[in-house]
Amino acid sequence: MVADTGTWVVIPVYNEEAVIADVVSEVAAHFPNIACIDDGSRDGSADRIASTSAHLIRHPINLGQGASLQTGIEYALRRDAERIVTFDADGQHDVEDAVRMVEFLIRDRADVVLGSRFLGSSEPVPVLKRLVLRTVATLSPASRKLKLTDAHNGLRALNRAVVEDMRISMNGMAHASEIVALLARSSWRIQEVPVTIRYTEYSRSKGQSLFNGVNILFDLSVRQR
Template sequence: MSDYDDVWLVIPAYNEGTVIADVVENARKVFPNIVVVDDGSTDNSSEHILTTGAHLVRHPVNLGQGAALQTGLAYALRQPGAAYFATFDADGQHQTPDVEKMVALLRADQADVVLGSRFIEQTGQVPWIKRVVLRTAATISPTARKLNLTDSHNGLRVLNRKAAAKLRITMNGMAHASEIVAFLASADLRVTEVPVDILYTEYSRSKGQSLINGVNILFDISLRERARK
């Protein structure tokens, strides 16, 4: 038995064969329940995932990180005893001690959703161009401002069952992060941010979002919000 038998980590993965086994094996030292969604990888990601003891769900084609997260959350919600759900990156950026402290806040009933932030405590680890993009996104996003978020595109999130059951991610690509923030801004849920330690390796930096992609995300969300009005 583990202290975290009621916690599920949801990891979307696309062509992460180089690192995915190490990421999952390290996470399973703390969190025994992990579902990895192989989002149509063309490398050997699935073979490596199968060696870890994690649950594997495959998309036959690449649908994007948003779709992979929705698939993983839906799978985890069906598991007996699942009460808390963490979205966790496949590239090694996220750290399990951060998930532990985020789960503790939910167990104490201090929030329904806990979001990780790279900017509450400045560590100097965030690459400068990424820092500019992310801080700009949080500043100009109406929904991020409504929630007083400092980091609206951090992939490390922990939700209780109430919040996870309500969430429906429809944007398949990277714009899902803004969609999640928009959902949280309109939902009757308690949302808080905590500082987290993101590990930027040469590998993870190569997988990051460019300035153009960041602008495209905001443009997609802007169009969606206009369509709702």
Template sequence: MQNDDVWLVVPLYNEATVIAEVVQQARATFPHVVCVDDGSRDGSAEAAERAGAAVVRHPVNLGQGAALQTGFDYALSDPAMRYVVTYDADGQHQVRDVEVMVERIRHGDVQVVFGSRFLDERTEASTMKRLVLRAAVAYTNLTTGTRLTDAHNGLRVLHRDVVERLDITQNRMAHASEIVAQIGAMRFDGAKVAYAEEPVHILYTDYSKAKGQSLWNAVNILAELIWR
């Protein structure tokens, strides 16, 4: 089966109105999707299951970092899994971008592919959001020894060897920088983990903006980085 070695890991929290469509669209290309329901109160888990996703539940809300770690552990239980994709539940990510990123990592010369909304002009983000995110990227690059253009993009493709070594402890928004830091510090056979970026389209819908994700997520990321 095509892409049978890929698992999409989807942190899920109160997205009942959109998660079924997100899962259905993803599974048309990537059959293995696990949604980690992080204490939702709106029927998100049931909607994801009806759409064909595997669902793992947190009884209380622990945060996106914790949800990703749970999803990684679930995906690792499949011995056929070679790649994990981290994928948002709110419809902002595009399946076509995932296809391109998976194709990139299959070449075998990198172990991680990060999505970047700043490598082309498809993503329509406000000037303030871009400034805040670029400040967060500059901080992350400075403190992790990596060189990325969009360190806090939730769309990533990770080789199994990398997933096995990740140990996310930052449960809230700062988990993205922690992932980058751990990858930046990893070595395989004495060599640093190779990574690449691919341009992706983050679709800021009326739905995601209504949830406060147009700007405040970026501000929260920067605040958590400074606090950490």
């Protein structure tokens, strides 16, 4: 396969020393342009990133995943990115899914492609995780408007025009709901596609609690008033 030089993959990183080099290696086999934003990690994540082919951008303090995505998007745009993929650092995403999602953009079948673990995936979703995600999707007016099944999946592919028009202002985990809300108010063509999530013991330890998931929605609703 010819490497996709028009796409930049943005990976927010916080204390992912154990897996981040492997994640970058997997992604780099398809996408040579990778921006890893070390968000004030207290472990050796930055050193591990520096040993790879990825571009390392560092936040001196922990600002949150939303802030890291915005930093990475701005970095990629300055380097003439035609498309941007957001990709989690904990190893739960499959780069082959990202490749398929980018194909939708290249073939002009969508402006935004969102991954869903609930559309045709054979990988079982843990019960608590399923409850959290279904709660968020059900309570979010924007998710209902777009008929999304998985509003908080970190795997996304977006055209340059979309990210130029979209600024993430919520620094923490509520950025995912903010992105959906921004898309719901836009005229962009949005496609949700099935993706596989690898629920390893490591990635499970990074998951959101139900309480935190509901707090994300509350924070977003207050911000939009």
